[in-house]
Amino acid sequence: MVMELFRGLWTTLQEFVQTNLRGPVTYPYPEVKRPLRTRFKGVHELRRYSNGLERCIGCALCAAACPADAIYVEAGENTDEERYSPGERYAKVYEINLLRCIFCGYCEDACPTNAIVLTDKIPPAGYTRESFIVTKAQLLVPPPPGVPGTPQRTTDPALRTRSIWEEGLVNEPI
Amino acid sequence: MVPFLIEAAIKSAILVLLLLTGFAYLTLAERKLVADFQARIGPNRAGPYGLLQPLADAVKLFFKEDFIPEYADRVLFVLAPLITLIPAILIFAVIPFGPELTLFGYRTRLQLTDVNVGVLYIVAITSISVYGIALAGWASNNKYALLGGIRASAQMISYELAMGLAIVSVVLTAGTLQVSGIVESQRNGWLLFLQPLAAVIFFITGLAEIKRAPFDLVEAEQELTAGYLTEYSSMKFALFFMAEYVKMIGFSALMTTFFLGGYLGPFVDLYPALGVVYFTLKVAFLIFVLIWIRATLPRIRYDQLMNLGWKVLLPLALANVMGTAVVVALTA
Numbered sequence: 001m002v003m004e005l006f007r008g009l010w011t012t013l014q015e016f017v018q019t020n021l022r023g024p025v026t027y028p029y030p031e032v033k034r035p036l037r038t039r040f041k042g043v044h045e046l047r048r049y050s051n052g053l054e055r056c057i058g059c060a061l062c063a064a065a066c067p068a069d070a071i072y073v074e075a076g077e078n079t080d081e082e083r084y085s086p087g088e089r090y091a092k093v094y095e096i097n098l099l100r101c102i103f104c105g106y107c108e109d110a111c112p113t114n115a116i117v118l119t120d121k122i123p124p125a126g127y128t129r130e131s132f133i134v135t136k137a138q139l140l141v142p143p144p145p146g147v148p149g150t151p152q153r154t155t156d157p158a159l160r161t162r163s164i165w166e167e168g169l170v171n172e173p174i
Numbered sequence: 175m176v177p178f179l180i181e182a183a184i185k186s187a188i189l190v191l192l193l194l195t196g197f198a199y200l201t202l203a204e205r206k207l208v209a210d211f212q213a214r215i216g217p218n219r220a221g222p223y224g225l226l227q228p229l230a231d232a233v234k235l236f237f238k239e240d241f242i243p244e245y246a247d248r249v250l251f252v253l254a255p256l257i258t259l260i261p262a263i264l265i266f267a268v269i270p271f272g273p274e275l276t277l278f279g280y281r282t283r284l285q286l287t288d289v290n291v292g293v294l295y296i297v298a299i300t301s302i303s304v305y306g307i308a309l310a311g312w313a314s315n316n317k318y319a320l321l322g323g324i325r326a327s328a329q330m331i332s333y334e335l336a337m338g339l340a341i342v343s344v345v346l347t348a349g350t351l352q353v354s355g356i357v358e359s360q361r362n363g364w365l366l367f368l369q370p371l372a373a374v375i376f377f378i379t380g381l382a383e384i385k386r387a388p389f390d391l392v393e394a395e396q397e398l399t400a401g402y403l404t405e406y407s408s409m410k411f412a413l414f415f416m417a418e419y420v421k422m423i424g425f426s427a428l429m430t431t432f433f434l435g436g437y438l439g440p441f442v443d444l445y446p447a448l449g450v451v452y453f454t455l456k457v458a459f460l461i462f463v464l465i466w467i468r469a470t471l472p473r474i475r476y477d478q479l480m481n482l483g484w485k486v487l488l489p490l491a492l493a494n495v496m497g498t499a500v501v502v503a504l505t506a
Contacts, residue, residue: 008471009471026215
């Protein structure tokens, strides 16, 4: 019994020395955050194409796939003067209720244009339930540097029907 | 008479100040060290390296509601923390922190008072603080507190005997009841080497006496929420807390004095001030050991505690006293 006592003390002493040599294994959280794996499913974001158009076409497949019923999409019509996304329609309203969301990533899988993506950011804390309903303005990423945001004037007739814009598509003025 | 009173007043003021700051920073040291043992960071928010943490804790405790349960015995409830804390501080009156030295042309001993029956005084004073804990448990009118109080009295009674006997062997070997005499008798070798068994028994019973892990059954969180502390809040809680940590320092100081040669060390006769350094280092080492043990050993079961006290430590201590007595009688 006595030997076990000393073995235990030896174990903790080693731990003590190691902590003092290599530092603790914990992080001082708000200042230093533990790096997350890139596959971590965190808060959502809505992506854009490299020409600044939104990827989301308002099809609401993500809302259909969502097991927690956390996504609400309302589609609007694109016009030549105000074009948000390639193709006919765009998401006029896009809201995610983060309190309902279970971060399963089904919306990511369902999306035909890879518009909605779960990032590795940790969902924020909030004071009210309303603050957890994130809107399209919060979800949408800013356009790439030097590229105009949306709405844009339609520059390519193919954008009227093709809902997936491709790099290298001819940009002829209409 | 008057110079003596002034000297005693100055010494006790310094002692109390040292003990109270020592207590405050001991709480931080314990938290930091336990964090190191568990590979954590520990308190680091209040001030650089968490150095203002004790201050923050004190302010917090001051502003807490001072609650007394409705059916508690109000007088005893208020008195109990004092009965626990005061003996813990009183012990330091007879502990020599250093040898005689000349300060500002005044020859003095770094000890509040050198009672010629100092050891007896220590034994008498340490047993008082259990009353505070038992009364706290009883006065709270709470089942957890009562159980904690009962455990405290049972534990302390069973371990005080063995502790007393360990001290008896020390007194027999040193041949004096004067605390400074015991330190001086260790000039040729620490009592730890002359009385290893007594040292081990004194250490274990001391752990039980100051209710440190693995003998912290009195406030076992899992079974008794906080034992006798359950109903205490604000500064009354702080007093108990203070008593606990002051006892930790006190126990380390006693262990140092009895077994580790007190303030003795190399060159202490040439530079008497070194004695204080040696004493502090030894006490700090023992406190580290106490925290180390706390970070390692789980709490033992109540029946194991009783078995260890009555069936192992007491017979061993008795045998040790008898052996020591025979050796002392034969060599004298």
